[in-house]
Amino acid sequence: MTIALSLTILVLIGISVWQIAKIFELSQSKKENTQVANDNDNRYNGQLMFAFLLFIYGITLYSFWKWGDVLLPEAASEHGSEYDNLMWISFAIIFFVQTITQALLHYFSYKYHGKKGQKALFYADNDRLEAIWTIIPVITLAGLILYGLYTWTDIMSVEENEDALVVELYAQQFNWKARYAGDDGVLGDANVRFLQDFDGRNLVGIDATDPNGLDDVIVQELHLPVGREVIFKMRSQDVLHSAYMPFFRAQMNCVPGMITEFAFTPNKTTGDMRLDPDVVAKVKKINKIRAENSKALVANGEEALEPYVFDYLLLCNKICGASHYNMQMKIVVDTPEEFEKWMADQQTFAQVIQ
Amino acid sequence: MSTAAAQVHEEDHGHHHKETFITKYVFSQDHKMIAKQYLITGLFMGIIGIAMSLLFRLQLAWPEQPFGIFEVLLGKWAPDGVMDPNVYLALVTIHGTIMVFFVLTAGLSGTFSNLLIPLQIGARDMASGLLNMISFWLFFLSSVIMIASLFVEAGPAAAGWTIYPPLSALPQAQPGSGMGMTLWLVSMAIFIASSLLGSLNYIVTVLNLRTKGMTMTRLPLTIWAFFVTAIIGVVSFPVLLSAALLLIMDRSFGTSFFLSDIFIQGEVLHYQGGSPVLYEHLFWFLGHPEVYIVLLPALGITSEIIATNARKPIFGYRAMVASILAIAFLSTIVWGHHMFISGMNPFLGSVFTFTTLLIAIPSAVKAFNYITTLWKGNLQLNPAMLFSIGLVSTFITGGLTGIILGDSTLDINVHDTYFVVAHFHLVMGISALYGLFAGVYHWFPKMFGRMMNKNLGYVHFWVTAVAAYGVFFPMHFVGMAGLPRRYYTNTAFPYFDDLANINVVITVFALIAGAAQLVFLYNFIHSMFYGRKAEQNPWRSNTLEWTAPVEHMHGNWPGAIPHVHRWAYDYSKPGQEEDFVPQHIPLKEGEEELQH
Numbered sequence: 001m002t003i004a005l006s007l008t009i010l011v012l013i014g015i016s017v018w019q020i021a022k023i024f025e026l027s028q029s030k031k032e033n034t035q036v037a038n039d040n041d042n043r044y045n046g047q048l049m050f051a052f053l054l055f056i057y058g059i060t061l062y063s064f065w066k067w068g069d070v071l072l073p074e075a076a077s078e079h080g081s082e083y084d085n086l087m088w089i090s091f092a093i094i095f096f097v098q099t100i101t102q103a104l105l106h107y108f109s110y111k112y113h114g115k116k117g118q119k120a121l122f123y124a125d126n127d128r129l130e131a132i133w134t135i136i137p138v139i140t141l142a143g144l145i146l147y148g149l150y151t152w153t154d155i156m157s158v159e160e161n162e163d164a165l166v167v168e169l170y171a172q173q174f175n176w177k178a179r180y181a182g183d184d185g186v187l188g189d190a191n192v193r194f195l196q197d198f199d200g201r202n203l204v205g206i207d208a209t210d211p212n213g214l215d216d217v218i219v220q221e222l223h224l225p226v227g228r229e230v231i232f233k234m235r236s237q238d239v240l241h242s243a244y245m246p247f248f249r250a251q252m253n254c255v256p257g258m259i260t261e262f263a264f265t266p267n268k269t270t271g272d273m274r275l276d277p278d279v280v281a282k283v284k285k286i287n288k289i290r291a292e293n294s295k296a297l298v299a300n301g302e303e304a305l306e307p308y309v310f311d312y313l314l315l316c317n318k319i320c321g322a323s324h325y326n327m328q329m330k331i332v333v334d335t336p337e338e339f340e341k342w343m344a345d346q347q348t349f350a351q352v353i354q
Numbered sequence: 355m356s357t358a359a360a361q362v363h364e365e366d367h368g369h370h371h372k373e374t375f376i377t378k379y380v381f382s383q384d385h386k387m388i389a390k391q392y393l394i395t396g397l398f399m400g401i402i403g404i405a406m407s408l409l410f411r412l413q414l415a416w417p418e419q420p421f422g423i424f425e426v427l428l429g430k431w432a433p434d435g436v437m438d439p440n441v442y443l444a445l446v447t448i449h450g451t452i453m454v455f456f457v458l459t460a461g462l463s464g465t466f467s468n469l470l471i472p473l474q475i476g477a478r479d480m481a482s483g484l485l486n487m488i489s490f491w492l493f494f495l496s497s498v499i500m501i502a503s504l505f506v507e508a509g510p511a512a513a514g515w516t517i518y519p520p521l522s523a524l525p526q527a528q529p530g531s532g533m534g535m536t537l538w539l540v541s542m543a544i545f546i547a548s549s550l551l552g553s554l555n556y557i558v559t560v561l562n563l564r565t566k567g568m569t570m571t572r573l574p575l576t577i578w579a580f581f582v583t584a585i586i587g588v589v590s591f592p593v594l595l596s597a598a599l600l601l602i603m604d605r606s607f608g609t610s611f612f613l614s615d616i617f618i619q620g621e622v623l624h625y626q627g628g629s630p631v632l633y634e635h636l637f638w639f640l641g642h643p644e645v646y647i648v649l650l651p652a653l654g655i656t657s658e659i660i661a662t663n664a665r666k667p668i669f670g671y672r673a674m675v676a677s678i679l680a681i682a683f684l685s686t687i688v689w690g691h692h693m694f695i696s697g698m699n700p701f702l703g704s705v706f707t708f709t710t711l712l713i714a715i716p717s718a719v720k721a722f723n724y725i726t727t728l729w730k731g732n733l734q735l736n737p738a739m740l741f742s743i744g745l746v747s748t749f750i751t752g753g754l755t756g757i758i759l760g761d762s763t764l765d766i767n768v769h770d771t772y773f774v775v776a777h778f779h780l781v782m783g784i785s786a787l788y789g790l791f792a793g794v795y796h797w798f799p800k801m802f803g804r805m806m807n808k809n810l811g812y813v814h815f816w817v818t819a820v821a822a823y824g825v826f827f828p829m830h831f832v833g834m835a836g837l838p839r840r841y842y843t844n845t846a847f848p849y850f851d852d853l854a855n856i857n858v859v860i861t862v863f864a865l866i867a868g869a870a871q872l873v874f875l876y877n878f879i880h881s882m883f884y885g886r887k888a889e890q891n892p893w894r895s896n897t898l899e900w901t902a903p904v905e906h907m908h909g910n911w912p913g914a915i916p917h918v919h920r921w922a923y924d925y926s927k928p929g930q931e932e933d934f935v936p937q938h939i940p941l942k943e944g945e946e947e948l949q950h
Contacts, residue, residue, distance in 0.1 A: 237618075
């Protein structure tokens with residue numbers, strides 16, 4: 001039944017478009033039917049061009065007003081504030097250029113719409129103008145490139161150091177695991193060949209003959225201490241995945257057969273972030289939406305949605321198969337004391353395989 | 355040299371071959387017929403590609419809701435009318451493949467390079483009609499195989515249009531990586547062969563068959579764009595072919611070019627020593643130039659249409675040619691900006707950031723030159739002109755966000771989010787599509803001897819223009835909110851619950867945009883048969899194609915090929931009666947040719 005109905009609707013839409021097209025065609029005067037734009041067409045379309053400029057500005061302002069609050073909150077990592085600065089500078093330049101160029105483009109299209117008897121200006125070249133609008137982008141971009149490269153080098157230079165916490169992020173279809181190095185601070189060797197050892201209890205394929213691996217800790221929820229650099233070593237056991245941690249402005253692909261790296265220092269605990277005014281407002285808005293969705297569910301005899309509480313997230317951001325959209329892990333940023341306490345409760349690899 | 359070749363052809367032209375239906379309409383070697391074949395195949399593929407995008411937009415706006423249309427079109431892949439996640443990925447993959455390669459590469463370049471290169475440079479036909487015909491039929495074959503892949507048991511390829519291994523290499527990883535992926539690879543290999551044959555033909559024709567007086571610096575910008583595009587294609591497509599062949603080896607013959615240390619479905623695979631990052635390099639060595647293979651012809655078409663309809667010379671011809679060449683050169687050394695976070699050495703990221711942001715310079719020059727061409731013009735706002743202005747608008751809006759994505763630092767957090775989707779759809783998808791539409795409206799009289807209906811053209815443009823911004827502008831916000839692309843739904847994350855209404859807005863605009871294309875389709879088909887008969891030079895244009903008779907004939911011109919005496923942009927030249935002086939009109943006594 002639905003099949004027949006939707007087919008009928010499709011056919012009807014098709015017919016109505018065809019009919020509207022037909023009406024437009026018939027409504028044209030037969031007399032002047034060259035299908036080349038005349039003065040009237042130029043005037044109307046010129047005006048529409050101007051209106052379109054207003055539309056572009058309008059949709060920009062409307063989007064910011066209506067959806068400005070969906071943007072990510074302030075970064076929760078040390079390098080993140082630098083990232084956000086660079087982002088806002090780039091955006092300022094983009095909006096400036098966008099506003100001016102679109103204005104010129106559409107205003108000229110309106111202002112100089114064709115009229116019979118009018119002649120265009122023969123203006124084919126001007127080396128000075130060309131030089132100006134080559135040099136201005138060169139200078140602007142040079143600035144952006146230098147600033148960008150400076151920040152990039154800063155973020156990407158991962159240096160091993162005593163104080164840093166080393167964490168392995170381990171990806172597989174369709175979940176994440178994390179491995180801590182344990183008391184010795186060294187991750188044990190690992191390879192997919194060892195995954196089947198110990199009846200599948202060797203979750204990330206640690207080489208049990210490597211003594212460094214025995215005190216490693218494998219978890220399904222990532223805990224990080226605030227204010228301490230974390231060096232991530234990423235692995236994947238099957239296909240490409242990407243460890244995306246948007247709140248920390250951090251991302252790196254996980255590639256089977258190699259170890260990739262990314263490092264950052266979280267600077268806000270989960271508790272602090274939950275008190276951030278932007279996050280509070282966002283959570284409130286989301287819970288309002290969820291409450292409304294729940295009403296419909298309850299009316300259908302289903303369970304209501306649970307209220308949402310903010311948590312940091314790790315998402316998969318490289319297409320990896322059917323459940324790509326649901327490959328996630330919760331990240332909790334603790335105070336150092338909370339972190340130590342949590343860590344003490346975890347089982348080591350040696351305990352797991354016993 | 356060019357004249358000698360042309361003369362040989364001229365003598366050849368005397369005796370006509372007998373043409374049957376088959377040689378005229380099917381296995382034609384005439385460039386005008388081949389152009390039409392490309393256009394119609396491209397439009398057909400376009401309908402499929404756009405329809406797919408509407409299907410997955412429905413799923414994104416109303417996730418996991420049953421739709422009758424899914425049951426009809428997707429059958430067992432939409433149990434009870436709810437789209438399956440694997441099918442969602444397949445639709446996204448095939449939409450991307452079809453739109454990028456089949457519509458905007460073959461449909462755009464194939465159509466207008468074939469139609470315009472011989473006609474605008476003053477040649478009887480392409481250098482090799484036979485290769486040209488083979489090129490089209492290979493394209494047709496690859497289209498058939500791509501469509502056939504939609505009907506295999508486990509579904510078509512679903513690893514994204516970039517088909518990164520190991521996902522694309524292992525049938526265990528997803529159902530689409532079985533037979534569907536094999537057909538995808540075979541189809542693309544044939545497509546590349548077609549593209550290479552076509553490109554070589556375009557290059558040889560432009561270099562050798564220009565009529566007397568058509569120096570390289572008098573070439574219309576369309577031809578410059580097609581010529582340079584063909585060169586980029588010849589340089590970069592073979593690399594994709596090699597990537598595809600190596601992937602076929604990995605898939606079918608157990609080699610390990612791209613695979614290493616894999617455990618899947620409870621089994622350790624034998625692959626050792628390969629790297630998916632190698633595939634990414636090979637893919638993007640074509641993949642990025644491909645953006646310009648798509649875009650440059652659209653910009654060439656726009657240059658021609660804006661000058662003609664502004665009744666003004668294109669501003670800065672030399673700078674336009676220089677920027678085409680600069681973009682082409684730079685396009686081959688920026689591919690790494692797709693791989694900032696792929697795990698490659700961060701130092702490479704710095705290099706690629708530098709080269710990538712350099713591309714903004716010639717792009718900015720082009721945009722400013724278009725705007726200056728409009729200044730103090732006498733704009734004839736025909737539908738083709740509207741689409742050209744629309745192209746400049748979306749090219750700017752989409753191009754500017756490239757400053758963010760091309761910057762390795764900023765890319766970290768927006769990489770592979772909807773921000774990217776918004777960026778590239780505006781800057782290459784919509785822009786190139788506008789270029790295609792502009793070209794069809796402008797050269798329809800040349801192709802079919804009839805005019806398209808202008809009022810329908812206006813409706814088509816304005817609805818499309820509003821809807822395109824309506825779709826892609828809000829999408830930037832979805833990306834900045836941190837939502838990854840290629841997610842079947844965002845309902846698995848309560849954090850994204852407040853994106854639901856943006857998704858509905860986007861989908862509604864997408865449906866409107868889709869409906870507007872029906873107006874175009876009607877106009878196109880109807881005008882082909884019932885449109886008003888075209889005059890020889892309806893747009894009062896300078897280029898040579900408008901000196902050929904409206905009725906198509908083999909060899910393009912009944913008599914001698916016109917000789918060229920000036921550049922293509924003598925519009926509104928002082929001291930001339932008309933506001934245009936076609937290229938074949940000799941200079942008046944005392945008239946100076948512009949030094950360019």
